[in-house]
Amino acid sequence: MARNIEIKAVCRDRAALQARxxxxxxxxxxxxxxxDSFFVCAAGRLKLRDFGNGHGELIAYERPDTPEPSLSSYTRSETEDPAGLRATLTRALGCWVRVVKTRQLYMAGRTRIHLDRVEGxxxxxxxxxxxxxxxRPADGQREAERLxxxxxxxxxxxxxxxxxxMLAADG
Incomplete structure (x- = not known):
C-alpha cells in the first residue's frame, strides 16, 4: 500500500501562492x-477519478480528518472505462458526492503540490x-511543515x- 503525508489548505491569494x-x-x-465520484463504502473512502480522456483510476484510501500533516494510505487501479465503472459502482454502492476540479500539478522533490480550483x-x-x-511518517510530516x-x-x-x-455539507 502506498503512503504519503498530506495537507490541504484554503488558497486566499492564488496568484501570490502560484508565484511562490x-x-x-x-x-x-x-x-x-x-x-471524482465518491462511493458509499464501509471503511475509508472509495473514489473513481475520471480524467475526461477515456482514462481513470479507482482509488481506495484512508486518512484521518485532521488539519495537520497526516498519513494517507491508498491503493490505485487504472481503468480505460471510467464512465462504465462509475455506472456500475453507483448501482452497486451508491454515489455519495462528485467533486469536479481543475488541478495544476507541481513537483518539489518527492512532494506533489496541487493548486486546485474546485467547482462549488x-x-x-x-x-x-x-x-x-x-x-517513518514523522519524516514526511517535517518535510510538509517545511514546505x-x-x-x-x-x-x-x-x-x-x-x-x-465540504461539498456534501454545503449540499
Missing part, C-alpha cells in the same frame, strides 16, 4: 481536469509528501475535511 510555488518547483508538470468551493493547495516503504513555511501556508488556512465532505 513556481519559485520553488518551477512550471507545473501537468494541468488536469478531474471528476474555490481555490485550494494540497501537499502530498510521498513516503518510501519503510519511512508550508516556504509557501506561506498558515495553520489557520489548513482544512480538516476533504473536498467531498
Amino acid at each position: 510555488i513556481e519559485a520553488l518547483a518551477g512550471a507545473p508538470t501537468a494541468d488536469l481536469r478531474q471528476d 468551493l474555490g481555490d485550494f493547495v494540497e501537499l502530498e509528501v510521498v513516503l518510501e516503504a519503510e519511512e 508550508m513555511g516556504q509557501l506561506g501556508i498558515e495553520a489557520h488556512d489548513l482544512c480538516v475535511n476533504a473536498y467531498a465532505d
